[in-house]
Amino acid sequence: MSGPKIIFFILAAAILVFSVMSIFSRRILRAAIYLLFVLVSMAGLYYMMNFQFLAAVQLILYAGGIVVLIIFSILLTSQINSTLDPPRKSHLLLGAVTSVLGLILGATTILKYSFQASASAPIGTDMRTIGRHLLGTGAEGYALPFEVITVLLLAALVGSILIARKPKV
Amino acid sequence: MNIEQLTAWVTALVPDQKPGVSKQFAECIVPAGQLHQLCKDLRDNRNTQMDYLFCETAVDRKDGFHMVYHMKSTILQHTLVIRVILTDKINPEVVSVSDLWHGAEFFEREIFDLFGIRFTNHPDLRRLFLEEDWVGYPLRKDYKDSFTLER
Amino acid sequence: MYDFAPFIDSYTSYLNAHFSPFWAGLISMVSLGVALLLFYAVLGLYLVYAERKVCAQMQNRMGPNRVGPMGLFQTIADLIKLLLKELIYIRNADSFLFNIAPFIVIVASIMAIGSIPFARGLQAVDLNIGVLYILAISSMGVIGVLIAGWASNSKYSVIGAMRSGAQVISYELSVGLALLCAITFAGSMQLSEIIASQQDGWWIFKGHIPAFVAFVIYLIAGTAETNRGPFDLAEAESELTAGFHTEYSGIKFAFFFLAEYMNMFVIAALATTLFLGGWLPFHLYNFTAFNTVMDYIPPVFWFFGKTAFVIYVMMWFKWTFPRLRIDQLLALEWKYLLPISLLNLLLISFLTLMQWHF
Amino acid sequence: MEETLLDIDLKDREEYIINMGPQHPSTHGVLRFETCLQGEMVKYIIPHCGYIHRGIEKMSESLSYPQLVHLTDRMDYLSAHMNNEAVALCVEKAMEVEVTDRVKYIRTILAELSRIASHQLWWSAFGMDLGALTTFFYGLRDRERILDIFEETTGTRLIQTFITPGGLMNDVHPNFQKRVREFVTYFRKKLPEYNQLLTGNVIFQERTKGIGYMSKEVAISYGVTGPSGRGSGFHCDIRKLAPYSAYPFVKFNEITATEGDTFARYWVRMQEMSESLDIIDQLVDNIPQGDYMLALKAIKAPKGEFYHSVETARGELGVFIVSDGGPNPARIKYRTPNFSNLFVINKIAAGHKIADLVAISGSLDLVIPDIDR
Structure with a gap:
């Protein structure tokens, strides 16, 4: 396994783990910070693909802009002790069913499509x-x-x- | 106005005033009931214009608590001392003059704190220096606690 | 002369010859990381020392002079003290965010250092969007400050964090626009190309008055973005005790402290690179003898000399000016700096289009 | 009467209350401002004092007059000489004695020196309140010279207890005149440096001008005296109104400003420093010969009530002695300047930003032990 591949897997794992944590975190500011990690890891992926401009824009717009905005609004509206209410059982079930359905749909679409390397020179x-x-x-x-x-x-x-x-x- | 004129002025307003002990300033001892009206007149009248209450304090004497008001006119530069004797030594009470001079609000809070004199019409009569649960009023002569040095 | 590229090339080729590609890559990455971290720590410590000396000079004092010759080891001693100090845990604080905040701040400043060219060939990565990259990374630091203020569960900290957020977001605009001026002149965002474009003269000299205006705006906005005096409202010690880092102690406080100085270094280094010719020596037009003598001074010295000058100016601000109030601070940015820098950018675009710069 | 503090519901959840003090860099002492904020704006301030209440008035009731002078140093410790002088003058007035001219001259020189020292410390700390940290070292550098003079003559640097009823504790040190003269020439050159560093600064002027406006009526009604009151155009300088000690012998101006803002209070103090230099200049070369202490058998005030006030560095310090004729007072009341100056803060700082609150409380130049006594 080569160096870039290791980094790719680290980044991919980070994206997955932090997005899950971001969804399941009860504390709203923590969720925002996990989201920040997801976005930064995405920027890392862009760098790896040599889309440096895109990566920088991702950092400026999403990490530096949107997340700061989110944090700002949390700071203005909520208290440190306040946590989100745990979701209701029915909502939890409904959410789980929907996400599994979505996963099946996405996975089948991707698996069915045969990806072909583009013949034209990369832009x-x-x-x-x-x-x-x-x-x-x-x-x-x-x-x-x-x-x-x-x-x-x-x-x-x-x-x-x-x-x-x-x-x- | 000089001392005699001021004393005469107060006599005109409060006929049953008594002259005070001070040799330094004009001083009048007035009944507690007429204090507020007198002060208001002294402050607002063109001839007296007592706009500056520079000292307000209480003294614990044998015949009761003496409220001493040192007032002055910053325009006419004369000084007058008004004294009120509160004979009730257990629950002394006097009208507040904090609506006439803002500074009095805090002088009175201090006096309430240390002498236990209640001021009626005071906007915010709380203890100033001591804790809310402090027992007793330290500047009273009969105040005793376990750690004050006796001489 | 004094080119670092061959040295680095020989190092990588040595690694490639003796190790498998995986290990070669890993070793080069680790050695680069260690070098950067060491550089970061040492530079941070000595910037703190420099600030104390400059501050002492402004205040008719001696400054540190006991630990080591001229007090040179004072900050190291302080660092050891901070390392050994007890970390205070705050009741009801969000401990995860509280602990991670200093790291966000410090990681942001370390990452920014990576793409600064210190000398010919001495640059960790030469991205083709170098300036944008540094802007992007440094905009992350404010998140650390924001969550540090919030997670401390202290009212002073929250106010400090809010101030810092408002301040950094506002002043980022002016910093960006001032940097755009230099980018417009150079026609590139790549730091090495920007330096190459100043071979025949620094932009601050070549770009007439607009370049100078951009430089001054950059210095002001840059000082504000690093939360340093007279713009240190986030930690205004006379109002908010210590602002967002009121509750931090020990090494976590040291992280904030180091990051502040390293952000200052990044701002100064960027000013050097974009306006003052980076590691290029000072040349007088066609004065060959003088130019040759200047060429003998290694580029590293040129770079650090210029950066030190900019840093000195920023410290000078801090120790002589009173602090602004928050509304004055924002008014300065939105009512003065931003319109001026927009106009300035327009002027510079026109100058560049007409090829009127030298 | 406008809205008072009790009318405001403290339980309102919208309110964001922070404490400035008692351990906070902005209050320069153990004072607490319970500050209610709306964003950055201060809605109202409730001052809480009493953290350093020592009951000086109660203690004084069981001390003789020369003894209780020692306690007055601990009120406004930056105007220790003036505090001593106030008690000394009041007791002397009660006893109907008059000290020698030598004592008067020395008292006045000491008082003016400590006024300069006090204003220097205020200037240093005020700069720091506004975030200009360098002022602190400039002010303290020059203040050190005054403290050296005090140390040589009185033996201590901060709380000297040198002036006592009947005269002085001791004669001045032989070097006194020479060193005071040296200081005056030295400080005349340094004062412009203060102005260069702070007064002319744009940020400083923006931070102070138009901030914390106090009208003359408010100043008089709250009893705000000293430079703070004079910044509002309130002619309250006791040195002019009722000259005591050596002030009748010297020419000086009462500095007043009419703007009533933070900058006016600042400006008055800066001018007062040079005015004090002028006073010292006129006195220091002409100190007459004579005794430093009256030969008094016993220091006892006769039965009666006596009031005397002096101008300290912060305003009017009144001493009200009620005597039964014994060696110690039946009641002694200090009308301290800071007590009255403090409570105007809610009036003038509400509606400004937090940073302005710090500037305004700095411009009132509060010394907390003087409030609590």
Whole structure:
């Protein structure tokens, strides 16, 4: 077994274990931290596949952004002693059945599909290519203008906060 | 106003005042019932303008607790001492002047803490220095506890 | 001259010749890790020492001068003390999060160090997204601070953590934009390429005033991102006793402490690499004799000299300025630094497009 | 009357209460501010004192006047000379004796020196409250010189008990005049350094200007005296209003500011330091010859009540002695400046940020033992 393979298995195990722990943790902040570990391990996988940009974006957006946001909202709303209520038996059963069904569905689909190595040369994922695509106007271009439109969403968010905010007493 | 004028002024407001012992300031001994009205007049009147209560304290004397109010006008620069004698030595009670001078609120809390004088109309009469469960009022002359040095 | 690449190449080829690929890879990884950790620990300790000396200089004092010559072993003695100290366990604290928080902080700063080029060929990994990588990794540190504050079950800590979170998230924008300025000039995110682009002059000199503005913004925002004075609101000791690390003791406190200094080092090293030419020597235009003499100074010295200068400036801030208030801090970022750096970035893009920089 | 503390329901779950003190770096002593926060904003503050209540007033009732002077040092330990002086002057007034001019001059010089020393310590700590740690070392470096002068003359550095009813404990050290003169020239050069380090700093000004506004009416009503009161335009300098000791002989200005904010209180203290230097300057070369202690048979106040106040570094210290004619007072009351200065904090700091609370309480310059006594 070669070095990269070992690392792959370590990362894969980490992803699986932490995602399970994240689901089953009663304490909400712990769940968020397990989620962070999952996301960081995913970034590790991306690095291994040489998708360095993707890995960095994964870290910035998910680990540095979303998880921080989640932690922030937990900090603002909950107390240290509060834990989530244990799920009801019926919910537990229903969840188990659904997830087993999902597993069967996913597994059969993957197993039935015969994966074939792509014959075309791998697309370079260095910064230059990504940059050209982002700012380009040709095929696969116009990514940046599309992203800029999302500012509209931000404006809507800010506006809704402004409207919904309690007036200053 | 000088000492005589101030004393005369107080006499006009509270006819049954008695002159005090102080040689330093104008001093009047007034009945407890008229204290608040007198203080309010002294503070608000243009001729007296006692806007600054710089010291309020109690003294444990033989004839009762003396409440001593040192007040001063920062505009007219005259000082007046008002004294109230509370003859009830078990449960002394006097009206609070903390609505006239904010500083009095805490002077009175200290006096309540150490002398046990209750102030009516006080907004927040709690002990200031000692614990809530402290027994007795240390600055009273008859206060005794196990660890005070006797001389 | 002074190229580390052949040395590292010969080391890897030696490993490849004598071991199976698996063991060669493992040994090279472990040796790299050990080297980085050792470097990290020693540098952290001596940054603490440097801070104490700089602080003493600002305050008309001697600073540490008893343990070892000029007090050089003082921080090592302190570290031993911290290692031996009792770890305090807090009732009702979330012990798992409480224990893991210092590690998140310290791992984030160790990982950032890995991609910094210290000299020609002396760099653990030369990622093609180097700057982005460091930004991404350093944005993880704040999670450690946040959960440290929350898990301590102390009100001071929570306030400190919230402040720190708000601060780091805000100032990350300015740091990123200021770094983007240098990236725009260099046309690459790879740290080695950025350094190569400064062969004929550092960006702070070549990039006219906008580059200087970007450098200053980077320094301010970088200082804020490391939670150092005058932006040390997260641990404002006169208000929150010690902020997010109030309840930490012993080695866990030492981790926070070390990480703070190493984050400062990372910020300074990045400033050096992007604006001050990294390990490149200082050259005067066409003054060959001077340039040759400068070339004789090894790149490691150049790198650490420049970084030390930036660190000194940051310490200077800390020991002479009062602390900002939280609303002033956020107003500074959102009302001043961010608009200025956006405008600055626009200006720099224009400069680069027109090829007007030197 | 506006809303009082009892009206606020303390059980409200929305409230986030943190304790500033009694073991907290911001209060410089054992004082507790029960601070209710809304986010970073302070909703109200309840000061809790009594952590260092020693019953000085009760103890004094069983001590003779020269003895009880020793306790006054322990009230506002940074203005120890002035505290001694207050009792000494009150007892002298009661006994209707007057000390020699030499004693008056020396008392005033000592008082002004300790005012400078006290303001230096305040300045150092105030910078630290705002996060400027370097000020502490600048202030203490120069304060050390004053303490050296005190040590040479009185034998101690902090709580000297040098001024006593009837005069001084001892004559001053032969070096006294020379060293005081040296200090004055030295400190005149150092004072601008203080301003360079802190006063002109943009962050510092942003942190202090417009923060913790106290109007003149509030200052008078709460009885806030000293530099804190004068920062609000309250003319309360006892040295001017009722000059005692050597103050009638010297020319000096009462420093007042009208802004009433934290910066005004800061500025008043900074100006007072140089004003004190001027006072010392006028006195130190002209100390007359004479006895340092009156030949008194016994120090006994006659039957009656006496009040005397002095200006300490923090404001008006009044001593109220009720005497039955014996060697010890029947009741002694200290109207201490910090007691009155403290309780205005809820009024002026509510609605500001926590960091401002630290700045405001720093600008009030509280010495906790003086509150509790």
